[in-house]
Amino acid sequence: xxxxxxxxxxxxxxxxxxxxxxxxxxxxxxxxxxxxxxxxxxxxxxxxxxxxxxxxxxxxxxxxxxxxxxxxxxxxxxxxxxxxxxxxxxxxxxxxxxxxxxxxxxxxxxxxxxxxx
Amino acid sequence: xxxxxxxxxxxxxxxxxxxxxxxxxxxxxxxxxxxxxxxxxxxxxxxxxxxxxxxxxxxxxxxxxxxxxxxxxxxxxxxxxxxxxxxxxxxxxxxxxxxxxxxxxxxxxxxx
Numbered sequence: 001x002x003x004x005x006x007x008x009x010x011x012x013x014x015x016x017x018x019x020x021x022x023x024x025x026x027x028x029x030x031x032x033x034x035x036x037x038x039x040x041x042x043x044x045x046x047x048x049x050x051x052x053x054x055x056x057x058x059x060x061x062x063x064x065x066x067x068x069x070x071x072x073x074x075x076x077x078x079x080x081x082x083x084x085x086x087x088x089x090x091x092x093x094x095x096x097x098x099x100x101x102x103x104x105x106x107x108x109x110x111x112x113x114x115x116x117x
Numbered sequence: 118x119x120x121x122x123x124x125x126x127x128x129x130x131x132x133x134x135x136x137x138x139x140x141x142x143x144x145x146x147x148x149x150x151x152x153x154x155x156x157x158x159x160x161x162x163x164x165x166x167x168x169x170x171x172x173x174x175x176x177x178x179x180x181x182x183x184x185x186x187x188x189x190x191x192x193x194x195x196x197x198x199x200x201x202x203x204x205x206x207x208x209x210x211x212x213x214x215x216x217x218x219x220x221x222x223x224x225x226x227x228x229x
Contacts, residue, residue: 004160033216042121042206042219043161056216090160097215104215105151108161 004109025093123220140207
């Protein structure tokens with residue numbers, strides 16, 4: 001079975017531009033979460049979606065938004081890019097969003113490396 | 118506010134050594150704890166998941182323990198190999214909310 005896939009792999013944008021990152025979860029997984037990882041730090045939670053509804057949001061500005069589609073894939077959108085948005089963006093999928101730990105175990109994709117110039 | 122700390126930040130050891138990586142968290146009300154491995158510029162690979170009711174989990178040369186009351190977890194790597202070189206991340210899931218809160222990681226280098 002395919003794991004979590006993300007596209008694109010790398011992306012270079014300039015300040016003020018907009019970016020859309022995409023994620024396809026593992027087959028059968030209904031929850032997708034997004035994380036931002038700045039160099040040298042652990043990932044920071046951005047959003048979680050389950051069954052197309054937002055289940056959680058981290059401490060990120062409104063420039064960050066996301067959505068989940070009927071096939072459970074997801075997009076992360078970032079508007080008005082800043083230099084500080086340069087990071088590895090990670091997507092994780094899980095079967096569910098609550099309940100037993102095995103149901104919630106998150107599996108990560110390879111990430112999208114975003115560079116803002 | 119839950120905070121996760123990992124010590125040491127970096128570790129360099131010769132091949133064959135047994136290692137202990139430490140993780141501490143400030144709020145003992147966690148749902149579970151996961152250890153991940155991350156190779157440079159890559160995504161995260163889940164190594165072990167410990168449920169809040171468990172004390173330890175084992176997979177091959179890896180053993181992770183959890184002491185909720187003291188807010189600590191350790192990852193034990195037996196007979197380290199150069200292929201174990203990577204960053205190891207500890208993450209907790211706060212009770213009732215399926216988001217991961219990560220530490221900054223321990224960067225491990227195992228040299229031949």
